[in-house]
Amino acid sequence: MKTETILNTIINDDSIAVMKQMEPNSVDVIFADPPYNMQLGDTLLRPDNTVVNGVTEEWDSFESLSAYDEYTKEWLTAARRVLKEDGSIWVIGSYHNIFRVGYILQNLGFWILNDVIWNKSNPMPNFKGTRFTNAHETLIWAVKSPKAKYTFNYEAMKALNDDTQMRSTWDIPLCTGKERLKNDKGEKLHPTQKPEALLYRVLMASTKPGDIVLDPFFGTGTTGAVAKKIGRNYIGIEKDANYITGARQRIAAVEPVSDCAMEYTTKKKIQRIPFGSIIERGILHPGDILTDASGKNSAVIRSDGSIKSSIAEGSIHQVGAAAQNAAACNGWEYWFYKDKKKGMICIDEYRQQVRLEMYGAE
Numbered sequence: 001m002k003t004e005t006i007l008n009t010i011i012n013d014d015s016i017a018v019m020k021q022m023e024p025n026s027v028d029v030i031f032a033d034p035p036y037n038m039q040l041g042d043t044l045l046r047p048d049n050t051v052v053n054g055v056t057e058e059w060d061s062f063e064s065l066s067a068y069d070e071y072t073k074e075w076l077t078a079a080r081r082v083l084k085e086d087g088s089i090w091v092i093g094s095y096h097n098i099f100r101v102g103y104i105l106q107n108l109g110f111w112i113l114n115d116v117i118w119n120k121s122n123p124m125p126n127f128k129g130t131r132f133t134n135a136h137e138t139l140i141w142a143v144k145s146p147k148a149k150y151t152f153n154y155e156a157m158k159a160l161n162d163d164t165q166m167r168s169t170w171d172i173p174l175c176t177g178k179e180r181l182k183n184d185k186g187e188k189l190h191p192t193q194k195p196e197a198l199l200y201r202v203l204m205a206s207t208k209p210g211d212i213v214l215d216p217f218f219g220t221g222t223t224g225a226v227a228k229k230i231g232r233n234y235i236g237i238e239k240d241a242n243y244i245t246g247a248r249q250r251i252a253a254v255e256p257v258s259d260c261a262m263e264y265t266t267k268k269k270i271q272r273i274p275f276g277s278i279i280e281r282g283i284l285h286p287g288d289i290l291t292d293a294s295g296k297n298s299a300v301i302r303s304d305g306s307i308k309s310s311i312a313e314g315s316i317h318q319v320g321a322a323a324q325n326a327a328a329c330n331g332w333e334y335w336f337y338k339d340k341k342k343g344m345i346c347i348d349e350y351r352q353q354v355r356l357e358m359y360g361a362e
Helices: 016-019 066-084 098-107 156-158 196-206 222-229 241-252 275-280 316-324 348-359
Strands: 011-013 027-032 083-091 111-119 134-141 170-171 212-215 234-240 289-291 298-301 338-339 343-346
Touching: 011 212, 011 241, 016 234, 016 298, 027 066, 066 083, 066 098, 066 111, 083 098, 083 212, 098 111, 156 196, 196 222, 212 222, 222 234, 222 241, 234 241, 241 298, 289 316
Parallel strands: 011 234, 027 083, 027 212, 111 170, 212 234
Antiparallel strands: 083 134, 111 134, 289 298, 289 338, 338 343
8 A cells, every 4th residue: 555645544444454554664653542441330420410421432342451452462563564763653541551552562662752641631520539530641652663763853842832841741631612523413523532732742743744644543533633734644544434524524624834834943953063173274273271261270282183181181071071070061161262362262162163164154
């Protein structure tokens, strides 16, 4: 099954069967919201005696834990086959299943990057008062091997979080209101529809524009709707035709963002300048003395671009670290040179001068 022929479509079939027919190493990211195996044993009532609609669908029912484990192993194996070597996979679940999923992921050779806690700001109460209110679900983010060069848009996540590092706990409300798809009777079309805000963060974190996102349990199409909105391609697989009808209508109504709005914050790659370049260009010379800002520590420049102090020799970074008895040091910022005309100059100014000469303004 050629990938380009199924881009931005929903396939009405069993996810395992479809993934076995897809091209290997063909998708960039997989987001999977598999069955949780969370059947309620008894009817659950609210305080006003109305019935809580739990997950009672056939697709969430398994004969035993071992049957669920076998199913999980089978779909994860198929997913691993279609995932690119540098791709990543997200799997979401509750306490009913996520620990079993994580165990099987590791057994299949996946390398876990993070577990992310989706903290529901508006959780369903624990009506019986017999347990803590179940207010979160867990997402596992993993890759095929520790060496995978996966996408992580760190700067974009930081920008999304008011210029603070994004943490692994996400406060996002449940899907409610107009976003929740309903059937002809006004009932929830899908019992576990995920909020678009959750998928927005997942896809912004781990995909680039034009990437292919596979959702093997597509449901009502949250993954597809968000992917279309931010310029990613999707492939959806879903067995229930009723869900697909709702998903198609939903995705058709999505307006993609403009090309200029598609841009996101990235860390600009700055060309590396070795300290030896400063010596080669005659800006500084072998025998010149470097000191720290206070003048307490000093080192002499050697002809090969290394420096030597009374306690250490090596790169500007190594000797700077030794001078401070520290594990690491940015020598460019630590060392200064006393120019006869200009006074004390941080050697990072020389690096910027060479970078400008070599690569121009960036």
